[in-house]
Amino acid sequence: xxxxxxxxxxxxxxxxxxxxxxxxxxxxxxxxxxxxxxxxxxxxxxxxxxxxxxxxxxxxxxxxxxxxxxxxxxxxxxxxxxxxxxxxxxxxxxxxxxxxxxxxxxxxxxxxxxxxxxxxxxxxxxxxxxxxxxxxxxxxxxxxxxxxxxxxxxxxxxxxxxxxxxxxxxxxxxxxxxxxxxxxxxxxxxxxxxxxxxxxxxxxxxxxxxxxxxxxxxxxxxxxxxxxxxxxxxxxxxxxxxxxxxxxxxxxxxxxxxxxxxxxxxxxxxxxxxxxxxxxxxxxxxxxxxxxxxxxxxxxxxxxxxxxxxxxxxxxxxxxxxxxxx
Amino acid sequence: xxxxxxxxxxxxxxxxxxxxxxxxxxxxxxxxxxxxxxxxxxxxxxxxxxxxxxxxxxxxxxxxxxxxxxxxxxxxxxxxxxxxxxxxxxxxxxxxxxxxxxxxxxxxxxxxxxxxxxxxxxxxxxxxxxxxxxxxxxxxxxxxxxxxxxxxxxxxxxxxxxxxxxxxxxxxxxxxxxxxxxxxxxxxxxxxxxxxxxxxxxxxxxxxxxxxxxxxxxxxxxxxxxxxxxxxxxxxxxxxxxxxxxxxxxxxxxxxxxxxxxxxxxxxxxxxxxxxxxxxxxxxxxxxxxxxxxxxxxxxxxxxxxxxxxxxxxxxxxxxxxxxxx
Numbered sequence: 001x002x003x004x005x006x007x008x009x010x011x012x013x014x015x016x017x018x019x020x021x022x023x024x025x026x027x028x029x030x031x032x033x034x035x036x037x038x039x040x041x042x043x044x045x046x047x048x049x050x051x052x053x054x055x056x057x058x059x060x061x062x063x064x065x066x067x068x069x070x071x072x073x074x075x076x077x078x079x080x081x082x083x084x085x086x087x088x089x090x091x092x093x094x095x096x097x098x099x100x101x102x103x104x105x106x107x108x109x110x111x112x113x114x115x116x117x118x119x120x121x122x123x124x125x126x127x128x129x130x131x132x133x134x135x136x137x138x139x140x141x142x143x144x145x146x147x148x149x150x151x152x153x154x155x156x157x158x159x160x161x162x163x164x165x166x167x168x169x170x171x172x173x174x175x176x177x178x179x180x181x182x183x184x185x186x187x188x189x190x191x192x193x194x195x196x197x198x199x200x201x202x203x204x205x206x207x208x209x210x211x212x213x214x215x216x217x218x219x220x221x222x223x224x225x226x227x228x229x230x231x232x233x234x235x236x237x238x239x240x241x242x243x244x245x246x247x248x249x250x251x252x253x254x255x256x257x258x259x260x261x262x263x264x265x266x267x268x269x270x271x272x273x274x275x276x277x278x279x280x281x282x283x284x285x286x287x288x289x290x291x292x293x294x295x296x297x298x299x300x301x302x303x304x305x306x307x308x309x310x311x312x313x314x315x316x317x318x319x320x321x322x323x324x325x326x
Numbered sequence: 327x328x329x330x331x332x333x334x335x336x337x338x339x340x341x342x343x344x345x346x347x348x349x350x351x352x353x354x355x356x357x358x359x360x361x362x363x364x365x366x367x368x369x370x371x372x373x374x375x376x377x378x379x380x381x382x383x384x385x386x387x388x389x390x391x392x393x394x395x396x397x398x399x400x401x402x403x404x405x406x407x408x409x410x411x412x413x414x415x416x417x418x419x420x421x422x423x424x425x426x427x428x429x430x431x432x433x434x435x436x437x438x439x440x441x442x443x444x445x446x447x448x449x450x451x452x453x454x455x456x457x458x459x460x461x462x463x464x465x466x467x468x469x470x471x472x473x474x475x476x477x478x479x480x481x482x483x484x485x486x487x488x489x490x491x492x493x494x495x496x497x498x499x500x501x502x503x504x505x506x507x508x509x510x511x512x513x514x515x516x517x518x519x520x521x522x523x524x525x526x527x528x529x530x531x532x533x534x535x536x537x538x539x540x541x542x543x544x545x546x547x548x549x550x551x552x553x554x555x556x557x558x559x560x561x562x563x564x565x566x567x568x569x570x571x572x573x574x575x576x577x578x579x580x581x582x583x584x585x586x587x588x589x590x591x592x593x594x595x596x597x598x599x600x601x602x603x604x605x606x607x608x609x610x611x612x613x614x615x616x617x618x619x620x621x622x623x624x625x626x627x628x629x630x631x632x633x634x635x636x637x638x639x640x641x642x643x644x645x646x647x648x649x650x651x652x
Binding site for chain 1: 503
């Protein structure tokens with residue numbers, strides 16, 4: 001080896017060492033959450049630690065709405081559904097007098113939602129079913145590329161949380177496999193989670209409607225039926241984790257009581273475990289809400305976090321940045 | 327670098343080159359199937375090939391019964407269910423007169439199966455449900471460790487196909503992600519697929535019964551309900567692939583008409599695709615059956631393989647070994 005090449009090799013080694021030493025969580029301020037997370041990751045990845053966990057078992061699950069991206073003033077998928085009702089209205093003259101569509105078209109969201117769960121289901125089925133999965137993926141992709149959030153003017157994919165992007169990357173670089181486990185629609189998320197979060201489709205778990213395999217002239221398609229297949233919330237989250245992943249996570253992150261059972265299941269296993277709750281405390285940079293919110297209500301999680309050893313992330317105090325730089 | 331260390335480095339490089347050149351498919355004789363498989367893998371992994379497929383999209387799905395392991399004289403999971411009926415009989419005196427249990431206990435399998443689908447469902451629910459997932463995993467694991475196949479005297483985990491183990495390894499070393507997509511029970515397979523096939527639980531897709539998340543004194547458990555959740559066969563296979571993986575495979579391997587739709591879905595996508603049928607032709611070393619078999623019936627697949635470009639593996643001619651050396 002020539003001395004020139006040797007020097008080059010040494011420089012490369014030095015530079016990769018420098019990279020390894022760079023802070024993987026620059027948007028997490030020094031504080032209890034950051035310390036708890038890095039202490040946990042260091043202990044489960046250290047072969048000499050009693051808490052060591054083999055790589056294959058380093059499963060981390062993340063809620064999506066309110067955990068990886070914002071969820072106010074409405075779940076983004078609900079905003080998508082409303083946008084779809086408006087786009088489809090001209091082909092549905094009957095919607096002018098039919099609820100919840102009539103109220104949506106008049107811009108009266110309160111009125112639309114007064115029909116409760118059945119109104120939401122009507123809206124979802126009218127906008128999410130009776131098309132193929134490919135058609136739905138195209139519609140979702142186009143909406144994600146063009147729609148803008150009413151308050152921030154950002155694309156929805158730009159309303160993901162920068163500290164969570166860093167946490168996902170940090171975990172993966174420490175041998176974790178990262179999964180989304182969301183109450184949101186599995187096929188609403190899959191077209192963009194890989195580009196936005198680095199989470200591939202096979203690691204996205206969510207709610208779903210029934211699909212049917214149908215052979216058409218152009219080849220086989222999946223037709224989306226107007227019938228719920230699985231609702232991935234509350235007790236549904238651990239059930240879906242068991243069904244889909246088949247291993248108990250060692251780390252779970254959520255933000256609402258809909259994530260309670262996922263955190264409970266994760267943190268009651270043997271060995272080192274970490275439960276994390278993202279607490280929306282930043283009315284200025286994002287939103288501040290918990291017990292009384294119409295979305296992402298968080299009460300029991302706050303009450304029991306301490307005794308269960310879950311960490312509660314104070315967004316206002318602990319996050320230096322909320323959204324990625326555009 | 328001292329000349330001694332340089333020599334050592336060179337030797338290491340040479341030895342890893344030698345490893346890379348070793349035949350990854352020693353149990354596959356030279357023949358059309360071996361050639362089709364290696365040609366396909368070389369083309370989709372060659373960045374300069376028009377058929378190149380990025381690593382993340384190299385999804386390969388495998389049926390289990392009759393594809394990765396044997397399935398005669400009965401699906402091994404059915405043998406497991408029969409063994410369980412016998413083991414549980416003393417706590418179920420009513421089974422002495424109740425079908426299909428009475429026939430099973432008399433050793434009259436024909437009689438037991440004469441009740442058709444409802445007999446099979448009774449048998450599955452009586453042996454697979456009303457316990458926790460952990461209890462079921464323990465029972466499955468113990469059975470896999472101790473039970474022996476009636477004809478070969480081998481453990482069932484020793485009745486996997488050596489050429490398929492090599493194929494799984496060859497694909498993974500070429501950046502493929504390998505999945506099981508089986509009509510068999512997802513929780514019957516998961517306790518042992520990682521050790522036996524190198525396929526982790528999160529890459530096992532199968533049929534399932536409903537589970538419920540229940541908080542007990544010792545912590546949360548999943549109770550297995552006597553109710554079918556999903557039947558992963560025929561049209562169910564592509565539906566489950568779409569639900570579970572969310573990507574279209576580029577390679578699928580099956581052995582019966584229950585795999586037809588999985589191969590159809592896989593091979594009608596754009597770009598390079600490979601469909602593979604394992605044809606049981608070896609009455610001496612394994613079993614020979616296809617169109618008229620009571621299990622793993624294969625007719626349409628044989629009829630249409632040629633026009634669809636699927637390869638049909640002749641086990642007798644093309645496989646130098648069937649089972650791993652014990």
